[in-house]
Amino acid sequence: MSGSQERPLRADAARNRARLLDAATEVFTTRGVDVPTEEIARAAGVGVGTLFRHFPTKEALLAAVMVRRLEAIAADTAELAAGADPAGAFFDCFRLVVDRSAGKNEFTQALAAAGVDVHASLQESTTAIRDRLAGLLAGAQRAGAVRADLGLPELLALLVGTGTTMEQLRDDRAARERIYEVVFDGLRPH
Amino acid sequence: MSGSQERPLRADAARNRARLLDAATEVFTTRGVDVPTEEIARAAGVGVGTLFRHFPTKEALLAAVMVRRLEAIAADTAELAAGADPAGAFFDCFRLVVDRSAGKNEFTQALAAAGVDVHASLQESTTAIRDRLAGLLAGAQRAGAVRADLGLPELLALLVGTGTTMEQLRDDRAARERIYEVVFDGLRPH
DNA sequence: GTACAATCGGACTGGCGACTCCGCTTCGAA
DNA sequence: TTCGAAGCGGAGTCGCCAGTCCGATTGTAC
Numbered sequence: 001m002s003g004s005q006e007r008p009l010r011a012d013a014a015r016n017r018a019r020l021l022d023a024a025t026e027v028f029t030t031r032g033v034d035v036p037t038e039e040i041a042r043a044a045g046v047g048v049g050t051l052f053r054h055f056p057t058k059e060a061l062l063a064a065v066m067v068r069r070l071e072a073i074a075a076d077t078a079e080l081a082a083g084a085d086p087a088g089a090f091f092d093c094f095r096l097v098v099d100r101s102a103g104k105n106e107f108t109q110a111l112a113a114a115g116v117d118v119h120a121s122l123q124e125s126t127t128a129i130r131d132r133l134a135g136l137l138a139g140a141q142r143a144g145a146v147r148a149d150l151g152l153p154e155l156l157a158l159l160v161g162t163g164t165t166m167e168q169l170r171d172d173r174a175a176r177e178r179i180y181e182v183v184f185d186g187l188r189p190h
Numbered sequence: 191m192s193g194s195q196e197r198p199l200r201a202d203a204a205r206n207r208a209r210l211l212d213a214a215t216e217v218f219t220t221r222g223v224d225v226p227t228e229e230i231a232r233a234a235g236v237g238v239g240t241l242f243r244h245f246p247t248k249e250a251l252l253a254a255v256m257v258r259r260l261e262a263i264a265a266d267t268a269e270l271a272a273g274a275d276p277a278g279a280f281f282d283c284f285r286l287v288v289d290r291s292a293g294k295n296e297f298t299q300a301l302a303a304a305g306v307d308v309h310a311s312l313q314e315s316t317t318a319i320r321d322r323l324a325g326l327l328a329g330a331q332r333a334g335a336v337r338a339d340l341g342l343p344e345l346l347a348l349l350v351g352t353g354t355t356m357e358q359l360r361d362d363r364a365a366r367e368r369i370y371e372v373v374f375d376g377l378r379p380h
Numbered sequence: 381g382t383a384c385a386a387t388c389g390g391a392c393t394g395g396c397g398a399c400t401c402c403g404c405t406t407c408g409a410a
Numbered sequence: 411t412t413c414g415a416a417g418c419g420g421a422g423t424c425g426c427c428a429g430t431c432c433g434a435t436t437g438t439a440c
Contacts, residue, residue, distance in 0.1 A: 010407060010416060032303065036397055038420095047419035052399060105354070109296075113222060150372070153358075154365050158372070161355025164295070168347035175344050182340070182348070186376025200386060200437060226427055228390095237389030242429060 017054045019044040024065050029103045033062065033110040059114045063121045066107050070125035073100050077132050087145030090136045091184055094159065097129070101163045130156070147189045158183070207244045209234040215255050219293045223252065223300040249304045253311045256297050260315035263290050267322050277335030280326045281374055284349065287319070291353045320346070337379045348373070 009017065023044035027035055037058050041051045055061035076096055083089045111118050119126075130152070137155055140146040162183055169175045199207065213234035217225055227248050231241045245251035266286055273279045301308050309316075320342070327345055330336040352373055359365045 012406070013417060016418085034303065037399085038397080041419090048399080049401085049419050050417080053417075056399090058398065106299075113224065147372070149368060151365065153362065154368055154372075157355045157358035157365070158369065160358055161351045161353075161369075163351075164354040165347045165351025168350055169343065172343065175341065175347070178339060178344055179348065179351075182337070182344075182376035183372070184376070185380055186372035186374070190375055202437070203387060206388085227429085228427080231389090238429080239389050239431085240387075243387075246429090248428065 013054075016044070016046050016050055020046065020051055020054055020061070021064060021068060024061050025068070028062065028065060028107065033106055037061075059111060059116050062107060062111055063116065066104070066111070066122055067125050069100070069104065070122065070129060073097060074125065074128040074132065076100070077129065077136075081132055081136055086136070086139035086143045090140035090146065093133065093136050094162075094184075095180065097133075097159050098162050098166055101159070102167060105160060105163060133159075144189065146187050150187070203244075206234070206236050206240055210236065210241055210244055210251070211254060211258060214251050215258070218252065218255060218297065223296055227251075249301060249306050252297060252301055253306065256294070256301070256312055257315050259290070259294060260312065260319060263287060264315065264318040264322065266290070267319065267326075271322060271326055276326070276329035276333045280330035280336065283323065283326050284352075284374075285370065287323075287349050288352050288356055291349070292357060295350060295353060323349075334379065336377050340377070 020040070024040050027040050027043055031039075037051060038048050040061070041048045044051070051061070055064060073096070077093050080092045080096060081089050083092075108118055111121075133155060134152050137146065137150070137152060141148050141150070162179070165179055166176055169179065210230070214230050217230050217233050221229075227241060228238050230251070231238045234241070241251070245254060263286070267283050270282045270286060271279050273282075298308055301311075323345060324342050327336065327340070327342060331338050331340070352369070355369055356366055359369065
């Protein structure tokens with residue numbers, strides 16, 4: 001979806017587009033998905049007209065923000081996965097995905113509610129992460145660090161759920177750490 | 191909040207109120223919190239006017255539905271908690287709360303977004319559950335079935351998060367069972 | 381059976397928010 | 411420097427939905 005039509009954006013247009021994405025990320029994350037588009041435009045220092053020229057609907061903006069975050073996560077997991085120890089890489093990536101996904105859940109929900117086919121518009125970027133996680137899971141299982149009966153769907157669900165758990169404990173780092181202990185302990189073969 | 195003013199409702203009014211609660215529970219659960227109030231009124235077979243006489247705002251209706259569900263859960267945990275085995279009671283209640291909380295998370299979120307002080311309007315009913323869970327947790331820990339460093343906040347967060355996890359696996363009973371194994375394994379002292 | 385208070389229903393209102401439109405501004409190629 | 415095209419901004423449109431109002435209906439006390 002990203003590389004189909006290429007006409008180099010005018011300098012100011014490119015700058016505004018970037019500002020909009022930054023502002024949207026910030027506003028959506030801190031104040032939720034229901035903020036009026038006008039607020040995002042204001043935060044970016046542009047008019048609503050500009051916002052809607054760059055992103056034809058609010059959902060398109062939301063999707064663009066999502067894609068960006070997902071790509072960032074994918075890139076970071078790539079680094080971690082390069083390490084030698086498969087078990088460590090798996091658990092480190094688990095943490096990374098959970099930590100970086102704060103609020104992402106609400107986004108997906110909002111997108112889905114708007115009738116956007118989430119799996120279509122985000123597929124490219126989710127697939128990257130999914131594949132990486134599948135590889136990490138397999139590696140960790142081969143190394144005997146994770147119970148063998150766990151599939152990728154369960155892992156993905158667990159990542160989302162753990163994200164929610166962590167959001168409840170936003171301001172208690174020690175408690176969050178205990179949750180990781182519980183989950184990781186549960187993931188290991190008994 | 192429930193026993194302050196008592197004037198016996200006229201028969202039809204009581205019936206409509208009950209219908210509204212049933213319809214709202216059904217509609218909110220299956221189609222989300224964003225459905226127009228009119229849909230709920232129609233599902234209940236009454237006009238919107240009637241809906242708003244019984245529940246002054248949409249959020250009030252939402253809160254009423256929540257209270258009802260919470261009370262039902264509280265009642266059921268009471269039964270389970272009466273058993274002799276503290277460890278079994280704890281894990282059974284964990285399952286029960288997770289299974290019965292499907293969709294509840296979104297409700298709370300919607301309430302909070304509307305500026306309702308969730309802890310005020312639902313306090314009475316949440317406190318019952320919270321207290322029960324605290325008791326069960328303490329019992330299970332005393333019996334050595336649950337790691338001792340876990341507090342009530344972590345348990346509550348974990349319940350919410352596990353609910354989210356389960357929602358991702360809605361149609362795969364075996365996978366859900368595996369998640370329970372993971373979480374319960376993690377909860378036990380290693 | 382009657383009367384009246386309680387309740388009903390749904391047309392209507394007000395406000396909000398996504399999106400459009402178009403006159404004005406800015407970019408950048410020549 | 412010039413000029414056409416690309417882009418900007420924000421007032422205005424439109425549809426939707428929570429919540430109101432009041433004439434019609436129904437329950438119930440006597």
